[in-house]
Amino acid sequence: MIDQDELKPIRVAAHAADPGAPEGGIGTPLPRKDGLLKVTGTAIYSGDVDLPDLAYGYLVSATVAGGRVRSIDTAAARVHPGVIAVVTHEEDPIRLRQPETYEGPFDLGGPGAFLAHVPMQDDRIYYDGQYVALVVAETFEAAQEAASLIAVEYEQGPVAMWGYGEGETQKLDGLYYGLGHALHRRGDPEAAYDAAPVKLQATYHTPPHSHQPIELHTATARWQGDRLELWDGGWPHGVQIGVAQMLSIPRETVRVHSEFIGGSFGGKVLALPHAALCAAASKRLRRPVRIQLTRPQLFHAVGMRSPTKTDCRLGATEDGRVTSMILDGVNATCLFQDWACEPSTLASRHMYANPHMHADMRVKRANLPSNVPMRSPGEMASMFVSESLLNELAEATGIDPVEIRRRNEPQVNLENDKPWSSRSLLACLDRGAEMFGWADRDPAPGSMTRNGKLIGWGMASATYPTLVTNASVDARIDADGRITVRAAAMDVGTGTYTILPQIAADALGVPVSRVHALIGDTAFRPAAAAAGAMTAATVGAGVQAAAVKLRDRLVTLSLESPNGVFAGAVVDDVEVGDGVLRHAPTGRTVAYEEVLGDIPYVQVTGHAAPGAQTADYSMYAFGANYVEVEVDPVTLWSRVTRVAGAYASGTVLNPLTARSQILGGIAFAVGAATTEASYADPRDGRWATDDFGAYHVPVQADLPLDVQVEFVPEEDSIVNSLGVKGLGELGGVGMPAAITHALHHATGRGFVRHLPVHPESLAAVSADGEH
């Protein structure tokens, strides 16, 4: 929310000539302002920075998933042509501070955001691919070849696997980084379940996922004296804090650039050890150093979405009203971190009107890389659970799955008894059903066919919380009339460079072409990470506050400075808009920049913080997914052929980039539902799927050509001054359940409860859904 104290009580009137919105403002489907830079290859990513005397680092990955390094023979690597330095935990080690706890990416004032394990400090191996040595050379190729000459001997230790249902699980106090409680109970869920006339039991599984943005994680470091300049492609202030802590240097001495980021999915939000190793190597060698991770290293060492297993019991009335849900989830995690970042019980806590609920989340420690948030962390698994349960209930009771959601619509959020700031789930369900043609569905499984194929229609709700945090943004106008908004926000490819100027253009009453966003640099004020769909809502609100303040500052200047263009006039007579100030009594207008006079620029800072009332409300975006699948009746192999989705996420700042975000979410969900999974060898915990030939991200052929996306109008004055609910996570949440629902409908086979749906999955599932 805009801090109201920051705003002077200046009356602002739209310019009389045109009270309409400025060109390119909020709600305009504006193409990306950075699009030309990207398609012409002139956007500079962290691996593109051209520095004189740059050296190249290459990290050696462990080939055991647990145990110790017995010895490392670096002799051949050290004499390889072009090699400058070789680092291990014993030879010329780089000492980094081991963070004691993992800190979350949500608290700007907090101590940082980094992986909880810093490698190459001792001989212990906790996960496959953990870095054991660093080679720095004159070229990437020399470093890579020398790295392959390093001979590491390991003492294979015991390896704890994350396999479902085996081994001990551990109680948890908090989810994520302590943001939420692992246990939620209301009512008397066991008694209500026992008394329920309709009972369901099911266990759902989701696999490990890997973020895999196109841009490989890359750090480029340069020192000038004691000051570090780091190009990282991550969250600027999070990386600054994390790297400074690992290096034990003051954070003020670290400047981080991440002007362009080639995808993140949550994976670029953390400060990662390779960046600190890169910086330390650069300092030691007195020259710039770059470390670019390899594609396999992105599967090994930068964190992942860990697998889940959720045991569920659901009790309901015969008319489909859920009375009790009892969910016990397990999220695998690494050996050195407690949080569950994929809590598979989360969404069920607030989605429906069941008065009785038990939802508990535990972790299972295994030799895995860090368990970190990946796109829609928690909602991916928990909406698969929640929506599968509702669909299985619909099947058990013979009630239409849309109707069953209507019958379970809660008036308030029963998790905390708070009212919704707005909740448009039913509107989304209705609009989505209309777009899809749901009314034409024959509910009998196996009843719909086309060209010899079985056709299935399925659906699911979508939800994502509206997370808000603080944001401070500078807005500036230069004497040449150029307007900039500045904050250390991230554009991970989602459109931050475009929507921030749109918000400022609206507030200032100027065409969007005059406004530019400067982001991705710790030289600017801290801003939320591009995580949890926070950027538009929080940084956007900060931009609005700053732009309003800049506009008011210009009015003040025009009136109060000795040479002010309207010196002596009264504030009520000045109108603002269309890039000009207008003195109403005389009709005299002056452009914004003319107000500056001899001042080179005017810069103000706007602040946005969660408003007091946000604590009194439950704030979520909702949506509805409708899916068609086609199944070969002979092989039972399937594909998704059609999707319609309706989403309500408050104000839509830019329908074009918003639609793209949703489409990306849908593609992501098709991957989560039908192709993507990491598998590790059960004998030694080593990954068997650490390249794109084995870890199948979806390709165009997996995605339906017929995709309809609509935004349902929704006004929400509670969430923030813009009425924006983040939608970066919303697209595709719940869709895996819609897909398994459609597969059930197509074939009459049981619900697939193990993701992803492989070609053999339907054949393997019995009528009651057990594998």
Place this chain on the structure above:
Amino acid sequence: MRPYNYLVADSPEQAVALKTERPDAQFIAGGTNQIDLMKMGVRRPPAIIDIADIGLDAVEDRGDTIRVGAMVTNTACAGHPLVMQYAPAVSMAIMKGATQQIRNMARVGGNLLQSVRSVCFYDVAQPCVRRDGMNITCGAVGGIDRMNAILGTHPKTNDANASDMAVPMMALGATVNVLGPDGPRAVPMADFFRLPGEVEQLQAAGEGTGNPEQDWYALRPTDLITSVDLPKTRTGQNQSYHKVRDRHSYAFALISGTAALRLVAGTVADARVAAGGVGTIPWRFANIEAALVGEPATPDAFEAAAARSIEGAQTGTVNAFKLDLLPRVLTRALIEAAEGTPANPLFWEESA
């Protein structure tokens, strides 16, 4: 950098001569597999011999057969009118493999030799019978063997042959033509790929080539594949290639099935059936073919015959699902073949 010698041949004879001089060298044409393996350190040849421009890039009609030169690109092979007419399953198989960019580079000769998609073959930290010889056991045995074979397996390895193209070639009874220092010779495709047990015997007897990977093919280190002869089988109107995989494009076959049928008045007069992704070599099913001849071309008959596909199958850790899926895929391939070759075997409506 890892230096290596780069030699260029300008004729098949010169390629063989260079290889005879440098038996430690490896041929490279399209490089779509070779370059990957060199980058990953799986193969470290001290020299490579570029054979991309030695000719052998034509598809010829030779009466009873079609001769496809070894340097014909996969794209050109798939799209050649003779191939589309007489061996459309080869066109379809090629089009279901890799990507257009890779198919434009990859050559027919190299495709026959494409390496296995085994975890341990690509991970040099793991033991691999292809790299190290059959005196050890493949790391994938007992591990994640989802992509591995159930037919022609051996206690030491169940790596599946990864080629799409070779599956219909095997079904059609193709012949591989080879040029060596002693001149040309022809190797029936049925003899071209060696089963693990054959490789083990060869190596145990000291008759291997010294390059364990080489021993998996009936090729001497000095041999060059010059062409593949595809017989005109009179099944061109009824061929299919049905590939089931973990995503709908750009993925190796979980299981692929091919069928070539000659139908006379609704009855099967000739049947050729093979599968990929299930055999340590492209796997032809003589048992299914024999069961089909004389049977009506109906889904029930196809299903009954395809059920024989898993005779003798050996499953591993996580690939038992192939026992169920293989008959399904072959049934589907037979149904599609009976329905008729697609009008355009390069671009057709893929079922599911």
